[in-house]
Amino acid sequence: MAKKTAAKPAAKSAKKSAVKPALGAATKTARSAKAAKPAKKPALHLNVLKPSVNNMSVRVFVRAAGLDFAESDVWGSTRTPEFLAKNPAHLTPMLEEKGLPNGALWESCAIMQYLSNKHGLEKFYPKAPAKRAMIDSAMFYLIGTLYPYVARATYPALGFPQYAGEVGASDAGPTEKTEASKAATAAIAEPLEVFRTFYMNGTPFIGGSKPSIADIRLAATLEFLAAIDYALPDWGTAYMAAMEKKLGKAYSEPAADVRGYIAHVKSQQK
Known part of the structure; x- marks a missing residue:
């Protein structure tokens, strides 16, 4: 009888240890799934014409400043109703960002000034x-x-x-x-x-x-x-x-x- 009594706790112990790793793995998987949220879209969205030096100015600036941005080539699309609804001047570069009075800003110098002011980039645009x-x-x-x-x-x-x-x-x-x-x-x-x-x-x-x-x-x-x-x-x-x-x-x-x-x-x- 002593042998049988000793065997029971051992069986229970083996059962518990088998369940624990399984639960641990499932918890880790659930946590990983929770952590893997969709990547946030960059706050800055540039609409550009790549052959243009006016556009090149802002394209250089956002890269040199290390800003997080997305870029769309709008060659052939600046006169579409969708583009004109945002930008009746149909000019590029055009910056789109939440918080801008009308949601969009064009003119290369104005864009660089705005981003410098917003992000405190004094090395490019001094405050003095x-x-x-x-x-x-x-x-x-x-x-x-x-x-x-x-x-x-x-x-x-x-x-x-x-x-x-x-x-x-x-x-x-x-x-x-x-x-x-x-x-x-x-x-x-x-x-x-x-x-x-x-x-x-x-x-x-x-x-x-x-x-x-x-x-x-x-x-x-x-x-x-x-x-x-x-x-x-x-x-x-x-x-x-x-x-x-x-x-x-x-x-x-x-x-x-x-x-x-x-x-x-x-x-x-x-």
Whole structure:
């Protein structure tokens, strides 16, 4: 009888130990299933046209800033009812984010300013009023003076539509259009020199020793000059190289899309 009595607890013990691992495994599996929630969508959603240097500016910035974002190529879709409902100006880049007054924001400089302010990115957009004023001035001077010259000089070669009211978009003949493009190309040298002597004034970048959002906007703009084989001054070539070296893949990956498009257009012309 003693043998039988001893056997019973052993059997119970074996039963319990068999149940425990099984329950433990099931609990772990349930916990894992609970933990594996669907990945959250990034709060920032960029709508871009990859061959555009305006779009390149913001694409470089979000990467350099290490922001979490999603990106959609909206080539051929900016005039659809869905896009126009969000953005009646049909412009890119367009940022979509919860909390924006109308849910969307366009204009590359405005997007970079907004994101810098929101995330406290002072290394790209300093808070000190005097330093910030120089960054703002450089960007406004670029979009108001330099970029229109670059657009008039390069858009014909790139196959981009020209702005209404200008020679390139008029019924003028090929000779007049070519002359207008040449005049714009010749005019680029002056604002470029202003960037060197005033905005950089002996420093490597507009922001001083590190690139600012104004530098990102300038470097991206200068990428288009390759479309007309514009000979940048030596300092300009060194500046472009320094920007790419400083920002690494954050710069080179978006730049590759612009450069690839320019190379494609040139190959078609040949």
